Amino acid sequence: MQDFGEAFALAFRLVISADPDLLEIILLSLKVSVTAVVIACLIGLPLGTAVAMGRFPGRTGVIILLNALMGLPPVVVGLLIYLLLSNAGPLGWMRLLYTPTAMIIAQAVLITPIVAALSREILEQLNNEYAEQFHSLSVPGTTAAGALLWDARYSLLTVALAGFGRAVAEVGAVIIVGGNIDHLTRVMTTAIALETSKGDLALALGLGIVLITIALSVNAAVMTLRLTATRYAYA
Amino acid sequence: MPDAIAIGTRCAWPRAIRDGDCLGETRGLVYQAGDSRLIDGIDLMIPRGSITVMMGPNGAGKSLLLRLLHGLLTPTAGQVLWSGRPLDAGLRQQQAMVFQRPVLLRRSVAANIRFVLKLRGRPDPTRVDEILSEVGLDAHAKQPARLLSGGEQQRLNLARALASDPRVLFLDEPTANLDPASTAAIEAIVKRAHSSGTKIIFVTHDLGQARRLADDVVFLDSGRLAEQSSAQTFFNNPLSQAARDYLDGRLVL
Numbered sequence: 001m002q003d004f005g006e007a008f009a010l011a012f013r014l015v016i017s018a019d020p021d022l023l024e025i026i027l028l029s030l031k032v033s034v035t036a037v038v039i040a041c042l043i044g045l046p047l048g049t050a051v052a053m054g055r056f057p058g059r060t061g062v063i064i065l066l067n068a069l070m071g072l073p074p075v076v077v078g079l080l081i082y083l084l085l086s087n088a089g090p091l092g093w094m095r096l097l098y099t100p101t102a103m104i105i106a107q108a109v110l111i112t113p114i115v116a117a118l119s120r121e122i123l124e125q126l127n128n129e130y131a132e133q134f135h136s137l138s139v140p141g142t143t144a145a146g147a148l149l150w151d152a153r154y155s156l157l158t159v160a161l162a163g164f165g166r167a168v169a170e171v172g173a174v175i176i177v178g179g180n181i182d183h184l185t186r187v188m189t190t191a192i193a194l195e196t197s198k199g200d201l202a203l204a205l206g207l208g209i210v211l212i213t214i215a216l217s218v219n220a221a222v223m224t225l226r227l228t229a230t231r232y233a234y235a
Numbered sequence: 236m237p238d239a240i241a242i243g244t245r246c247a248w249p250r251a252i253r254d255g256d257c258l259g260e261t262r263g264l265v266y267q268a269g270d271s272r273l274i275d276g277i278d279l280m281i282p283r284g285s286i287t288v289m290m291g292p293n294g295a296g297k298s299l300l301l302r303l304l305h306g307l308l309t310p311t312a313g314q315v316l317w318s319g320r321p322l323d324a325g326l327r328q329q330q331a332m333v334f335q336r337p338v339l340l341r342r343s344v345a346a347n348i349r350f351v352l353k354l355r356g357r358p359d360p361t362r363v364d365e366i367l368s369e370v371g372l373d374a375h376a377k378q379p380a381r382l383l384s385g386g387e388q389q390r391l392n393l394a395r396a397l398a399s400d401p402r403v404l405f406l407d408e409p410t411a412n413l414d415p416a417s418t419a420a421i422e423a424i425v426k427r428a429h430s431s432g433t434k435i436i437f438v439t440h441d442l443g444q445a446r447r448l449a450d451d452v453v454f455l456d457s458g459r460l461a462e463q464s465s466a467q468t469f470f471n472n473p474l475s476q477a478a479r480d481y482l483d484g485r486l487v488l
Contacts, residue, residue: 133338135307137399138328139354147350151341 007205014206026210029187032100032174033167036107037115040163043108044115045156049145051116052123066120069113074106078176081106085177098179103187106173111163118159123148154226161222165215258283258403258434259304264313266299273299275458276313285450286425286435288466292481295455297438301405304436305332317403328355331401335408337392339380344372344391347380351398362398370394370424386417393424403434410444422447442482446470454478 014022051062083089085097085105096102126148134144149156171189178185180194188211195204259281266274274296281287281304289297302308304315306322317326340347348363367373370390375383380391389409396404406425410418422444429435439445445452449466454475462475473479 129338130340132307133334136305136330136332136334137351137354138324143354147340 004205006202008209010202011206011209015210022207022210024183025186025188025191025207026214028100028185029168029189029211030214032103032187033107033164035104036111036167037160037164039104039108040112040115040167041160044112044163045119045149047112047116048119049123049149051120052127053141053145053148063117063120066113066117070117072110072113074110074170074172075176077110078106078173081109081173081177097177098181098185100178100185102177103174103185106177107167107170110170110173111167114163114166115159118162119152119156122152122155122159126152154229157222157226161219164218168215169211256283257281259315259317261300261304262314262316264300264303264315265311266296266303266308267311273458274303274310277455277458277460279453279460279463281434281436282451284432284434286429286437286448287451287453288445288449289436289438289453289455290440290445290481291455291461291477294457296458297455298407300455301332301407301436301438305330305405307332328399329402330405331396331399331403332405333389333393333396333407333409335411337388339383339388339391339395342380343377344380344383345376347391347395348398351395355399366394366398369427371420384417386413386420389413389417389421390424393421397424397428397433401433403436404428406435406437408438408440411440418444454481 047066051059051066081102082097084091085094085102086092087097096105127144130144130148130151134147139147169189171193174185174187175190175193178187178190180186180190186194188207192204192207192211195201195207257280261277261279264274264277264279265272277300279300289300291297299308303310306315306327315322320326340350342350345363345367348366349358349360352358352362364373364376367376370393372383372387372391372394375387380388383391393406393409404425410421413421418441425435425437425448435448437448439448446466449469451463451465452469453460454462454464454469454473454477456475456477461477462469462473464474468474469478470482473482
């Protein structure tokens with residue numbers, strides 16, 4: 001129990017002193033996960049919209065697949081990306097293994113299904129509501145898709161947030177493709193794993209507290225924005 | 236630009252309706268869901284220029300017929316013709332529909348109107364204000380549409396339908412959930428649209444409303460056309476037993 005008190009004290013000292021090593025780790029964590037979320041949204045939102053609005057054979061299968069992929073185990077994703085990017089792999093020539101780019105790819109693969117599946121559900125509900133009115137007005141498909149995305153934007157923000165939460169907290173994928181190299185690919189979760197195995201529980205807990213604080217404040221910020229915006233723009 | 240719907244074709248009128256040009260018609264219209272024929276062989280003539288009120292007991296097929304006429308549903312058999320032509324994209328853009336429950340975009344009142352104007356290629360900001368003041372909603376322009384009262388929401392819904400300058404306006408029990416004042420407001424807007432040349436096809440259960448609005452009445456019963464008469468004939472001396480029973484308030488089983 002002594003570790004906890006020590007950990008909080010250490011975490012506090014680290015944050016207050018703006019320890020450059022700690023800042024580097026935090027910034028890299030945020031850079032990797034935010035980029036992964038942006039990529040996942042660029043792929044997942046159009047995919048979710050297409051499945052929500054489209055009627056095509058095998059649609060139910062696609063929905064089941066997307067929902068199932070939400071539970072992808074990070075280590076397996078890490079392994080697959082590792083095989084893809086390793087020197088012997090098909091993309092080995094790109095020399096991306098053990099770089100932040102590889103970590104971004106792994107996290108994007110991990111959370112794209114989350115963004116696609118959750119946005120599909122939200123957009124399909126809204127589409128069920130709008131569809132007949134849009135049909136009556138002869139709204140073209142692309143305009144309808146744009147209107148759905150725009151009108152559901154606050155709910156979709158929560159989807160992106162769920163993706164960010166998953167990305168910033170996972171360790172299995174980034175440790176395999178990133179390698180936890182100091183000053184290069186070390187992020188908060190891999191650092192925590194390392195410090196724990198080294199026995200430096202205080203530092204590990206300190207980093208954990210920072211990680212939790214970041215996750216909570218990002219969530220709180222987005223929820224506040226959503227609540228405020230909801231009050232003004234839609235009911 | 237496709238031909239306007241107003242270019243009519245001559246057609247034979249059912250005996251109770253005055254001779255005139257026919258704006259739309261259905262021929263042997265059938266709509267089937269599973270084994271049941273919900274619309275069962277309807278031959279309907281839709282007169283030009285009038286307010287046509289569609290009545291009938293619950294489940295008679297009024298809303299279905301309205302959706303078939305507007306092209307929201309594809310008939311199992313038979314045809315829907317406007318100006319002698321099957322519905323196409325151009326004709327459909329000259330029609331608009333007001334549903335019983337208003338489906339408003341999760342945006343401001345003005346943005347709901349703007350959406351339709353933009354859709355029809357006329358994004359004129361002054362026009363938004365004009366349309367809103369015509370239905371008495373100009374003071375609410377910036378409010379979220381979904382925070383309006385039920386009556387205001389339906390007025391906005393109607394205003395949005397009229398913003399596309401339709402030649403034909405379908406209304407599916409637009410005042411079923413509204414109080415008398417809101418109902419009167421809706422009826423006034425509909426009458427104004429009619430007097431500026433829009434063909435109105437109005438489904439209602441409210442006999443008083445039907446008497447106030449109808450030039451001619453289409454009466455459906457169990458998916459069939461029971462009667463199509465001028466309003467005077469329909470209310471004073473209905474031709475079909477089904478309509479007589481309905482007007483007498485007798486239960487039709």
